[in-house]
Amino acid sequence: MLPGILLVTTVTGVVGSLGTPLVTGIARTESVSLVTAQWAITATLVTAAVVCPVVGRLGAGRRRRPALLGCLVLVVVGTALGALPLGFVPLLAGRILQGLAFAIVPLAFSIARSELPEEKVRGAVAAISVANVTAAGLGFPVTAFVATLAGTKGAFGWACALAAAALVVALVVVPDSDEEAPRGVDWLGAVLLSAATAAVLFAVTQAKAWGTTSPLTLGLLGGGLLAYLACGWWLLRAERPLVDLRVAVRPGVLVANVCGLLAALGMFVLLSLSMILVQTTGEHGYGLGRSVAVAGLMLTPYAVTSVLGSRIALWLGRFVASDVLLACGCLLFAAANLALALGHDALWKVTLAVVIGGFGSGMTFNSMPWLMVRFVPPAETGSALSFNLVLRFLGMSTGSALALAVLAGFADSGRQTSESGFVAGGLAGAGLSLLAALTCLVLGRTRQVDPERSERPETIEMPTRPSAEERV
Known part of the structure; x- marks a missing residue:
């Protein structure tokens, strides 16, 4: 099982690093400015930060395997949208879906902890960590090389093939779980945490384009911090919080x-x-x-x-x-x-x-x-x-x-x-x-x-x- 989980983690790490080396190619291929093409990175990052806590909660117990497979299916769809000649907006939608690749890593840790013997858990956790870091590091040069040979669309097509292979491996190696899953999801906590994180990330990543002291940047940053305070207040009082702050x-x-x-x-x-x-x-x-x-x-x-x-x-x-x-x-x-x-x-x-x-x-x-x-x-x-x-x-x-x-x-x-x-x-x-x-x-x-x-x-x-x- 562990080799299959490592393969899935490696592939999703490579997919997550797609945007950075392709920004210039996206701008040229889709006839948009570099500032606009930069959203291919920002959208994925914001999506990852927003969905990770939700998927982490949804993917508990017996819901773990369906959550992992669902994320992989959406990643395959996202990379396919990037590979097809449909224009910039569908490509951006695909990059949003590709942000779900980051949510797979916590699920991989959870699977390893639940399904492996106790004496093997530490080595498995370390191996998953390394696979994720290594994939992110190698994803940049490999993606740049593929884009040089096959263009931006070819790079997304290559990533789509990798994601599809990871989906097949996950279907085979990830076991069903008989653990009881927590009842319900704290959707209010999810909305508050997602809104706060998205606002802060938008302010940070777009500060150069909008201006560090512009009303939009400062407004999003201030609103995000207030949303974090409201989220913390709620998570401490919710019966089944999205994230247990204790x-x-x-x-x-x-x-x-x-x-x-x-x-x-x-x-x-x-x-x-x-x-x-x-x-x-x-x-x-x-x-x-x-x-x-x-x-x-x-x-x-x-x-x-x-x-x-x-x-x-x-x-x-x-x-x-x-x-x-x-x-x-x-x-x-x-x-x-x-x-x-x-x-x-x-x-x-x-x-x-x-x-x-x-x-x-x-x-x-x-x-x-x-x-x-x-x-x-x-x-x-x-x-x-x-x-x-x-x-x-x-x-x-x-x-x-x-x-x-x-x-x-x-x-x-x-x-x-x-x-x-x-x-x-x-x-x-x-x-x-x-x-x-x-x-x-x-x-x-x-x-x-x-x-x-x-x-x-x-x-x-x-x-x-x-x-x-x-x-x-």
Whole structure:
């Protein structure tokens, strides 16, 4: 079962990363501006942030398999809409449906936890984390390569074939569950959380186009924050909340949620600065002037070192608490941002920073799900991990916007970038990553514990029903 789940997770990660390398091609193929084509990224990101908590709740217990298959069907439809010559609006609708690919990851964690023997759960959670990170890293260069050979429509067609294959695999390997599913869905909580997240993401991702201090940007940002307050008030009072905030603030879960937001900020400052630095030409400002293909290949060593970092974290997890590993990963993000701030005048120096960041990614996002799973009841796994994913989406979007804002603030007159902007951006990313590491050490359980006992928290009773393998 696990190889099939890993394949599904990898495919959906690749599909989720489709938009970024295809923006220029979409603008050219569909005869729209780059600003309009950028919505192919924004729409998917907003959809993912909105649907993840809902799917996480719907996909509990015996509804888990239908929820996973339903998401995959809609992803196949979405990629097909992008591949067909129907115009920009159907393509944008397809990109919205493709946002459901991100909701599959929490479901994969939940399936692994429920269906595998207890001694295999940690390795499975780590493997799913790595598959997702690796797919996102490799998706950029692979998609750019396919688009170079077959065009934008060919890239979406290739993704459609992958998604269809993942659907077939899921039909075969994902088992039915006999776990009781929570009754009902907190639709009011879903509306409030979705509206708040969508408003904040729209404000963050479109701030450059609309103006950072424009009434629309500030109005959406303020409205989103108010909606979050209203959502928090409701979730604490609902009988069956969409996200159980009391679980979200448990020691092991709170540190993962807060650190997930801050670590994603530092990570995307690093990646955004690196991609812009590599591609910017002398006529537009300070940069290395390389092609988009070279920029895409920069994420390949990032993906590889993410895998290595995850394996190192998995081995160290036998001796070191997960929250300490999380802090170490954040420190590597800080080192990567600092390396970029100090050395950015050659491709190998940028590659070095990206490689360090890859190790940080593997250690951070490998440790995070396992740190949470040990403190979350089985029925809440999908919901809790989905909420963590929303926080990471907010961190990613804000980190990207922060990198652009810093570069714009330090840019020379008539230019898009300057060397001082990359230095300031790298230092900002390092500061955010250090804050994330400090958060892990303050909020985390940093005392030395017995490795065997650390894997069996006393706060949650693990399910005693036989695993899938034991039932065969």
